[in-house]
Amino acid sequence: xxxxxxxxxxxxxxxxxxxxxxxxxxxxxxxxxxxxxxxxxxxxxxxxxxxxxxxxxxxxxxxxxxxxxxxxxxxxxxxxxxxxxxxxxxxxxxxxxxxxxxxxxxxxxxxxxxxxxxxxxxxxxxxxxxxxxxxxx
Numbered sequence: 276x277x278x279x280x281x282x283x284x285x286x287x288x289x290x291x292x293x294x295x296x297x298x299x300x301x302x303x304x305x306x307x308x309x310x311x312x313x314x315x316x317x318x319x320x321x322x323x324x325x326x327x328x329x330x331x332x333x334x335x336x337x338x339x340x341x342x343x344x345x346x347x348x349x350x351x352x353x354x355x356x357x358x359x360x361x362x363x364x365x366x367x368x369x370x371x372x373x374x375x376x377x378x379x380x381x382x383x384x385x386x387x388x389x390x391x392x393x394x395x396x397x398x399x400x401x402x403x404x405x406x407x408x409x410x411x412x
Contacts, residue, residue: 276383277303279317280356282401282410284394287311288387290380297327304333308340317343318409320354355409358400359390
């Protein structure tokens with residue numbers, strides 16, 4: 276799964292099977308451009324797929340609406356989306372470890388769809404002092 280959150284409580288996500296690739300990341304960025312108005316600032320970690328030449332070129336073609344910022348290596352505490360990931364992992368495992376990939380995907384989707392209705396909860400991911408830099412517009 277790849278997800279994006281805003282400091283106003285918006286959530287966007289894309290589930291997939293396998294590993295993150297440049298193509299999947301571009302698909303997610305396209306989804307953002309079609310569903311989020313205005314300029315979009317995307318903060319990402321240093322996963323290789325995020326910085327592939329194809330991604331960099333695609334982002335440059337859309338720089339009028341999209342800016343991607345890369346966090347320093349080994350600094351998940353600076354990424355607001357990592358707080359969502361920690362919450363997700365806790366919720367997914369509350370009912371025990373999923374026994375199939377279908378169960379895992381179902382739990383992930385259930386949690387993420389629930390978050391769509393809980394903007395204040397999403398906004399709480401921005402309360403940690405390490406993500407204060409992106410807490411308000």
